[in-house]
Amino acid sequence: MLTSSQPALVSKLPHVGTTIFTVMSKLALDTGALNLSQGFPNFEPDPVLTDLVARAMRQEHNQYAPMPGVPVLREAIARKTAEVYGISYHPDHEITVTSGATEALFAAITTVVRPGDEVLVFEPAYDSYVPAIELAGGIPVYVTLTPPDYAPDWLAVQEKITDKTRLIIVNTPHNPTGRVWTRDDLNQLAALVRDRNIFLVSDEVYEHIVFDRNGESNRAHHSLMSHPTLQERTFVISSFGKTYHVTGWKIGYCLAPNELTAEFRKVHQFVTFSVVTPMQYALAEYMNRPEPYLELADFYEQKRNLFLQAIAGSRFRFTPTEGTFFQNVSYAAITDEPDYDLAVRLTHDIGVASIPTSVFYHDRNDYHILRFCFAKDDDTLKRAGERLSAL
Numbered sequence: 188m189l190t191s192s193q194p195a196l197v198s199k200l201p202h203v204g205t206t207i208f209t210v211m212s213k214l215a216l217d218t219g220a221l222n223l224s225q226g227f228p229n230f231e232p233d234p235v236l237t238d239l240v241a242r243a244m245r246q247e248h249n250q251y252a253p254m255p256g257v258p259v260l261r262e263a264i265a266r267k268t269a270e271v272y273g274i275s276y277h278p279d280h281e282i283t284v285t286s287g288a289t290e291a292l293f294a295a296i297t298t299v300v301r302p303g304d305e306v307l308v309f310e311p312a313y314d315s316y317v318p319a320i321e322l323a324g325g326i327p328v329y330v331t332l333t334p335p336d337y338a339p340d341w342l343a344v345q346e347k348i349t350d351k352t353r354l355i356i357v358n359t360p361h362n363p364t365g366r367v368w369t370r371d372d373l374n375q376l377a378a379l380v381r382d383r384n385i386f387l388v389s390d391e392v393y394e395h396i397v398f399d400r401n402g403e404s405n406r407a408h409h410s411l412m413s414h415p416t417l418q419e420r421t422f423v424i425s426s427f428g429k430t431y432h433v434t435g436w437k438i439g440y441c442l443a444p445n446e447l448t449a450e451f452r453k454v455h456q457f458v459t460f461s462v463v464t465p466m467q468y469a470l471a472e473y474m475n476r477p478e479p480y481l482e483l484a485d486f487y488e489q490k491r492n493l494f495l496q497a498i499a500g501s502r503f504r505f506t507p508t509e510g511t512f513f514q515n516v517s518y519a520a521i522t523d524e525p526d527y528d529l530a531v532r533l534t535h536d537i538g539v540a541s542i543p544t545s546v547f548y549h550d551r552n553d554y555h556i557l558r559f560c561f562a563k564d565d566d567t568l569k570r571a572g573e574r575l576s577a578l
C-alpha cells in the first residue's frame with residue numbers, strides 16, 4: 188500500500204504485465220492441465236551434461252567466471268560456429284557468454300538504441316524485445332507478419348525505414364510462427380540496410396531446429412552471419428537452453444564483430460557481470476561432440492509429426508511448422524471466440540494449455556490461432572492430441 192511519505196513511482200513500462208507464459212503455465216499447474224504453452228521441454232537433459240556440471244563443481248569451478256565467459260567455452264563456441272557456418276569469430280574479442288539469450292538481447296538493444304531511435308520489430312514478436320527498446324528510449328516500429336505463411340513483405344519493410352531507424356530485430360527460426368527465413372529474405376534485408384547506419388540483432392535461439400531439410404523445400408537455417416553485408420552489423424544471439432534442453436540454466440551467447448562486441452560487453456558487465464561458472468565448463472566439454480546439436484532437428488521433427496498425427500482428425504487446421512518447437516493451429520472452424528478466452532477455456536475444460544498468438548502483436552491481432560509447444564514427451568503429446576481431437 189502507498190503511504191503518504193512514499194515517492195510515487197512512474198512506471199517506465201506501463202503496458203507490461205505478467206507475461207502470458209507465466210500466466211498460462213500457472214493456470215496449467217493449478218488445473219493439472221497438460222502444459223503445451225510455455226516453450227520448455229518436460230524431459231530431462233542428457234545425464235552426461237549434468238554429470239559434467241557436478242564434476243566442474245567438484246573441480247572447484249565455483250567462483251566468478253571472467254566477464255566475457257570462460258575461455259574454454261568461448262573457444263568451443265568459436266569452433267562450433269566455424270564448423271556449422273564456416274564463419275570465424277574470435278573468442279577473445281567477438282564472443283560473449285550471457286545469462287540466457289534474454290540478457291544478450293537486452294544488452295545488444297541497449298548497446299545500440301538511443302532515445303528517439305526507431306527499431307523495426309517484426310510481429311508477432313517474442314515478448315522481450317519491445318520492453319528493452321522502450322527502456323533504452325527507443326521507438327518500436329512494427330512490421331506485421333500475417334498467417335498463413337508469415338512471410339515478410341519487403342516493400343512494407345522498406346516503407347517503414349526512415350533516417351531514424353537504428354536497429355532491426357530479426358528472429359529466425361521464428362517464435363511463435365515457426366517460420367524460417369530463406370536466403371532470399373537475407374538478400375532482401377541486405378539490400379535495405381546496405382549503406383545505411385542500421386544495426387541488426389538476430390535472435391537465432393532455434394538455429395538447430397529446422398524441419399523438412401531433405402524434402403522439396405530444401406530448407407535450412409540461414410544465419411545472418413552467413414551474409415557479409417549483414418554479418419558486419421549484426422549481433423547474432425543463441426541459447427544453450429533450447430539446444431541442450433536446459434532452459435532453466437539461462438545461458439546464451441552473443442557473436443558480433445570486434446567493435447560491436449566491445450560496446451556490448453560494457454553493457455553486459457553491468458547487467459550481470461558474468462555467468463554461472465560450473466555450467467560454462469560443462470557446456471564447453473559437452474560441445475566437443477557435435478551430435479547433440481546435429482541430431483536435434485530430427486529429434487524435434489519426430490515430435491512435431493507425432494503431434495500433427497495426433498490432431499490430424501481434429502477440426503484444427505495447420506501447416507506443418509518449418510522450425511522451432513512450436514506448432515500454430517487455426518481454430519476458425521471450431522469457434523469464433525477470442526484466442527485468449529479459448530486458450531484459458533481449453534486449459535480448464537479439456538486440460539490442454541496453449542498460448543493465444545494475439546499476445547505477440549502490440550494491437551492484439553486475433554487470427555484465431557493458438558500456439559502449441561511440442562517439446563514434450565511422446566505420451567503428453569498423444570494425450571493432448573486425443574483431447575484436442577475430441578473438440
Ligand SMILES: Cc1ncc(COP(=O)(O)O)c(C=O)c1O
Nearest residue numbers: 226287288289313362426428439
Ligand atoms: C525467440 C526467443 N528468443 C529468446 C528466448 C529466450 O532464451 P533464454 O531462455 O536463453 O533467455 C526465447 C525463449 O523462449 C525465445 O523463444
